[in-house]
Amino acid sequence: MIRLENIKKTYGLKVALDVADLEINAGQVVGLVGNNGAGKTTMFSILLDLINPNSGVAYSQGLPIASSEHWKSYTGSYISENFLLEFLTPDEYFKFISELHHFSSSDLTNFLNQFDDLFNNEIRGVKKYIRDLSKGNQKKTGIVAALIGEPEVIILDEPFANLDPTTQIRLKTTIKNLKSPDKTILVSSHDLTHVTEVSDRIILLENGVVIKDLVKTEETLKELESYFQVI
Amino acid sequence: MLWKLLKLEWLGFRRAPHWGQSMAVNVIMGFFAVYMLLTALALGFTGGYILEETFPGENVIHKFNGFFVYYLLMDIWVRFLMQKFPSFSLSKYLTLNIKKSTLSRFLLTKSIFSFFNLLPLFVIVPFFFTNVVGGLGSSKAMLWLVTMVTFIFINNFLSFWLDRTANKQPLIVFLVLATISGLIYLEYKGIFSLSSYSAPIVNKLYGSIFFVLPIAGLAAIYYSLYKNLLSNAYLDAGASGGNDSISEIDGLDFLDNYGEVGKWLRIESMLIWRNKKSRNYLFMSFIFLVYPFAFGMDWFDNIYLLIVFGLLMVGGFMLNYGQLLFSWNSTHFDFIITQNLSLNNFLRSKYILIAGSNLLFFVLSLPYLFLEPRIVLVNLVMMLFNAGTIAYFYLWFTMNNSKKMSLSKGNIFNQEGISAAHYVIMIPIVALPFLIFVPFKLMGHEYLGLLMLALLGILGIVFHKQIIDRAIEIFKYKKYFLHNNFTK
Numbered sequence: 001m002i003r004l005e006n007i008k009k010t011y012g013l014k015v016a017l018d019v020a021d022l023e024i025n026a027g028q029v030v031g032l033v034g035n036n037g038a039g040k041t042t043m044f045s046i047l048l049d050l051i052n053p054n055s056g057v058a059y060s061q062g063l064p065i066a067s068s069e070h071w072k073s074y075t076g077s078y079i080s081e082n083f084l085l086e087f088l089t090p091d092e093y094f095k096f097i098s099e100l101h102h103f104s105s106s107d108l109t110n111f112l113n114q115f116d117d118l119f120n121n122e123i124r125g126v127k128k129y130i131r132d133l134s135k136g137n138q139k140k141t142g143i144v145a146a147l148i149g150e151p152e153v154i155i156l157d158e159p160f161a162n163l164d165p166t167t168q169i170r171l172k173t174t175i176k177n178l179k180s181p182d183k184t185i186l187v188s189s190h191d192l193t194h195v196t197e198v199s200d201r202i203i204l205l206e207n208g209v210v211i212k213d214l215v216k217t218e219e220t221l222k223e224l225e226s227y228f229q230v231i
Numbered sequence: 232m233l234w235k236l237l238k239l240e241w242l243g244f245r246r247a248p249h250w251g252q253s254m255a256v257n258v259i260m261g262f263f264a265v266y267m268l269l270t271a272l273a274l275g276f277t278g279g280y281i282l283e284e285t286f287p288g289e290n291v292i293h294k295f296n297g298f299f300v301y302y303l304l305m306d307i308w309v310r311f312l313m314q315k316f317p318s319f320s321l322s323k324y325l326t327l328n329i330k331k332s333t334l335s336r337f338l339l340t341k342s343i344f345s346f347f348n349l350l351p352l353f354v355i356v357p358f359f360f361t362n363v364v365g366g367l368g369s370s371k372a373m374l375w376l377v378t379m380v381t382f383i384f385i386n387n388f389l390s391f392w393l394d395r396t397a398n399k400q401p402l403i404v405f406l407v408l409a410t411i412s413g414l415i416y417l418e419y420k421g422i423f424s425l426s427s428y429s430a431p432i433v434n435k436l437y438g439s440i441f442f443v444l445p446i447a448g449l450a451a452i453y454y455s456l457y458k459n460l461l462s463n464a465y466l467d468a469g470a471s472g473g474n475d476s477i478s479e480i481d482g483l484d485f486l487d488n489y490g491e492v493g494k495w496l497r498i499e500s501m502l503i504w505r506n507k508k509s510r511n512y513l514f515m516s517f518i519f520l521v522y523p524f525a526f527g528m529d530w531f532d533n534i535y536l537l538i539v540f541g542l543l544m545v546g547g548f549m550l551n552y553g554q555l556l557f558s559w560n561s562t563h564f565d566f567i568i569t570q571n572l573s574l575n576n577f578l579r580s581k582y583i584l585i586a587g588s589n590l591l592f593f594v595l596s597l598p599y600l601f602l603e604p605r606i607v608l609v610n611l612v613m614m615l616f617n618a619g620t621i622a623y624f625y626l627w628f629t630m631n632n633s634k635k636m637s638l639s640k641g642n643i644f645n646q647e648g649i650s651a652a653h654y655v656i657m658i659p660i661v662a663l664p665f666l667i668f669v670p671f672k673l674m675g676h677e678y679l680g681l682l683m684l685a686l687l688g689i690l691g692i693v694f695h696k697q698i699i700d701r702a703i704e705i706f707k708y709k710k711y712f713l714h715n716n717f718t719k
Contacts, residue, residue, distance in 0.1 A: 048569045052711040072571045082565035082718060085498065087505040087638065089477055099487070099494055100571040127477050149571070222266070 001026040002047065002153065007056035010210070011043055016062045017042045017053070017208040024201075026152070027181040031199030031216075032188035033224060035231070038205040040188040041079065046154050047186070048077055060153065073101075076151030078142040078159070086131035090141045093130060094148065101149025108148070115144050118170050121159045122206045135162055143171070147178070154178065154185045160194050172198050192228070206231075232329060236337045240317075259655050264346055268353050275357030282585055292366050292375070295358060297430035299379065301418060302351070304411050304425070310347050310390035311397075311408065312484045313654070317341040325464065334364025335460040340451065342391050348383055355379050374437040381445040388452045395459065461688060480504050491576040492583065499584060501557060503552070506638040509559060512551045516588075519547030520595060534677060538664055541606070541613035542621075544596050548588040550657050553625035555630070556581060561635045561717040568714065574706060578699055582626055586618035586692070609681065616684045617665055624660065626702055630709040633716035 004022040008015070017039040032040045045051040046058050049065050057064050060071040077083065086154055087094055098108040112124060122137050130141060143159055159175075160168045175198045180186060189195035196202060202220055202228065204212035212227070214220055282291045317338045324334060355376070363372045397404045417423040436442050485499055486493035503509040523530060523540040530536035543550065552559070558568055567577055593614040599606040664684055671680030691698065 030434050048565075050565060050568055050711070050714050052708070072569065072573070075569070077569050079565065080718075082563055083569065083709075085563050085566060087502050088498070092501075096494065096498060097570065101490070129477070 001061060002186075003059040004043075004046075005057050005059070007043075007046060007053045007058060009039075009046065009051065009053045015208040017046065017205075019043070019056075019208075022203075022210065022213075024186070025185055026184050027179075028201055029175065029179050029185040029187065029199045030199070031195035031202045032186060032205065033190070033192060033195055033202060034188075034205035035228075037207070039208040040155055040205055042208070043205070044077070044079060044157050044186065044188065047155060048075070048079070050079075059086060065133055071153070074152040075093050075155065076146035076148065076153070077155040078139075078146040079157040080156070081142070083142050083146075084138060086129050087129055089129060090126060090133070093141065094145060097145050097148045111148065112144070114194060116176075118167060118174070133140075136167070141164060141168065152183055154183065156185075156187050158188055158190065160189055160191050168194065192221060192224050196224065232333050233337050233340060236324075236329075236334075237341065241339070247590035256655060259658075263655060267350060271350055271353035272357060275354040276361060276533060277521055278354065278358050284358060290338035291362055293430055293434055295362075296433040297426035299382070300429045301415075301426045303382060304415055304418075306347070306351070306386050307390055307393070307411055308415075310386065311393055311404075314345055314347050314390060314394075316391050316394045324508055326441065331461055331464045332457075334464060336459050338460055339388070339391075339457060342387060343384070343678070345387065348387055351383050352380070357558075371437065374442045378433070378437045378442055378445055381449050385445065385449050385452060388449070388456055392452065392459070395456075478505055491572055492580045495572060495580040496584060499559075499580065502638070508636070508638060509552070513548065515551055516547035516592065517595075518541050520592060531605070534609075534672065535665070537606060537609040538613065539661055541609040541665060542617065542661060544616045545589045545592045545610050546617040546621065547592060549585040549622060549625065552588070552658065553585045553622070553629065554656060555634065555636065556585070556625055556632075558629075558634045558636045559631060561633075561713075562638060564717045568710060574710070575669065575699070575703055578626065578702055578706060579695075582622060582695065582699055584694075585625055586622040589614045589617045589622075612681045612685045612688075613664070615688030615692070617688070619688030621660055621663065622693065623698055623702075624663075626699075627705070630702075630706060630713070633713050635717050635719065700708055 002024040004019045006021070007019045009017040032043065034040055042051065046053050047060070047065060049071075052066065057066070059065065060075070063070050065071055085096070088096065094108060094112060095105070098105070098111075103111075109192060112119075116124075118140060123133070123141055126133075129139060133141065139159075139162060143156060146154060146156065156175075159171060163171065172194060175185065175187065179200075187195060188196060196216060200216055202212070202214045202216060202224065203210055204214075204224070212223075214223070278295065279291050282289075282294045286294055325331075359372065359376050363375050366372075369374060393407060394405050414423075414425050416427055436444060480500060484495045486497040486500075489496075503513055523544065530540065557564075593610055596610050597607060599610070667683055667687065668680040671677070671683060
């Protein structure tokens with residue numbers, strides 16, 4: 001599904017990401033962990049063609065991401081508020097994205113209805129531009145928008161950060177429910193508990209290099225905690 | 232403390248991501264500034280002589296004072312359009328151990344260091360030495376100088392106030408500017424001459440104890456501006472509060488029938504309409520439509536002026552908005568890269584937006600038909616030329632313009648307002664059609680020259696697909712550079 005081949009990204013002498021070979025198959029929920037500067041966002045940005053690696057190729061469904069735009073049709077992502085059209089209302093924003101995915105408006109309504117708990121009446125039907133929403137509500141808007149159109153690849157950077165506890169718990173359920181054999185989900189987080197709970201596989205990055213690549217077991221959380229204590 | 236803040240601001244300016252890019256513009260601006268200053272200097276030294284020749288038998292200093300009042304009126308317009316005023320982009324300092332009063336004074340002090348305050352001094356000081364000292368005697372001459380400088384500072388702070396008010400009460404600003412324009416027009420037409428009425432008053436000012444009046448005025452406007460800045464030294468000052476009604480634009484739904492290109496055009500139209508800065512740019516384009524009137528009625532029979540004005544009239548929006556073509560999307564650039572919107576369609580809608588604006592403004596300029604049909608003919612030519620050639624220049628060159636803009640911050644006009652550089656960039660573009668037209672004109676084939684401009688434009692429009700495909704090849708790589716600078 002997704003494959004990183006000899007990817008190297010450096011800024012001057014600093015190595016931001018250096019991955020020889022990494023393959024992520026459909027059906028997996030992959031958690032990406034690592035301290036600040038480990039290369040999590042860099043990896044996601046390369047997968048979304050936002051930055052250009054110095055060498056190597058990233059593939060999605062066998063096609064190089066940097067030269068084919070095919071991945072856009074089945075990839076949903078939210079990394080930062082730069083993914084929001086801040087001058088639209090949330091409803092207009094959802095509608096526009098659904099149009100880009102050729103989603104009918106009744107499909108959109110059905111889709112959004114399942115997030116009513118998450119939205120807490122503060123997002124849909126609100127007469128506010130996205131720029132005037134709180135940071136938390138902006139994030140909710142962005143994450144839900146990333147899920148519009150049945151994407152097969154979902155990339156979420158730090159989805160739990162800055163959300164209230166209730167939303168964090170609901171979001172975990174949402175991610176677990178999304179899991180299906182034809183979907184690839186990538187989630188990065190600093191919250192080890194959350195990320196191990198939702199993931200099947202954990203990739204630990206440090207200074208741009210994959211240090212651990214674990215299939216989740218009962219022991220994974222402890223292993224991660226002890227790793228980050230020593231470091 | 233003021234000095235430290237100034238130093239930090241300079242570092243911020245020097246280390247801005249687009250510093251290198253704006254270098255060329257800065258150099259051109261520098262040349263212009265030097266040219267203007269030298270012209271002013273020459274005017275200052277020869278002013279007395281010119282006035283004597285033009286108005287024999289009249290008091291030179293009184294005449295000068297009359298023109299000075301007229302200049303002050305014009306100056307407010309020029310400053311409003313071009314002077315960049317400092318703003319509270321100082322939110323980062325608010326929690327530090329710096330008094331808010333210091334910050335406010337810092338902003339006011341900073342506004343004094345402006346070209347627009349320096350320029351008039353280059354006229355006034357030489358005139359002071361050549362004419363005033365001799366004519367009035369040194370003590371009275373000193374008062375004259377103080378009065379003149381005081382008026383310049385009053386203009387500076389008045390424009391600062393206008394600039395701040397433009398965001399909150401645009402109507403007031405409109406009224407002030409309209410009044411000034413009216414006075415200038417009446418003066419120009421010789422119907423009512425403010426300068427001849429006010430000159431005796433100015434003469435009285437430095438001739439008596441009344442010289443304190445302008446100084447008191449300056450103090451008052453400084454103080455009220457200081458209070459205004461102080462009371463707005465909060466993070467949420469200027470924030471809309473979010474209770475604004477949503478501005479809907481009806482009549483754009485038809486665009487949805489034109490695929491992704493149409494859909495993005497609709498979204499970008501909403502961007503333009505819902506953000507203050509872009510809306511200001513739009514309104515400014517309407518000013519471009521009527522401003523040739525400011526040049527009297529003499530330009531109708533000058534084909535060169537018709538071309539320049541034609542280019543500006545129909546291309547006003549393109550020339551303004553196009554300069555920041557991709558910066559308008561700097562706050563949501565990642566959306567454009569990652570969403571299911573092909574780069575091809577994105578660039579195409581950008582092209583259609585700026586090229587199509589020429590058509591819109593051409594239609595709006597049709598009433599000129601009643602004035603002089605030749606204007607409309609030249610406008611038609613320039614519409615084709617703009618859409619078929621200049622539009623691509625913007626598409627191409629703005630890929631290198633990675634200036635990040637915040638559309639949603641409160642004081643938009645202040646923070647990243649239009650500076651003189653904005654107009655300087657237009658100069659090479661305005662020169663472009665002349666490269667083609669002038670050779671034909673010199674050979675005596677004026678209409679053939681116009682035809683060539685039109686044909687070139689039509690060619691550009693016909694081959695838009697091929698040209699945009701080439702642009703995509705470059706944009707594919709430029710987008711990393713843009714993303715990098717927009718997310719800094």
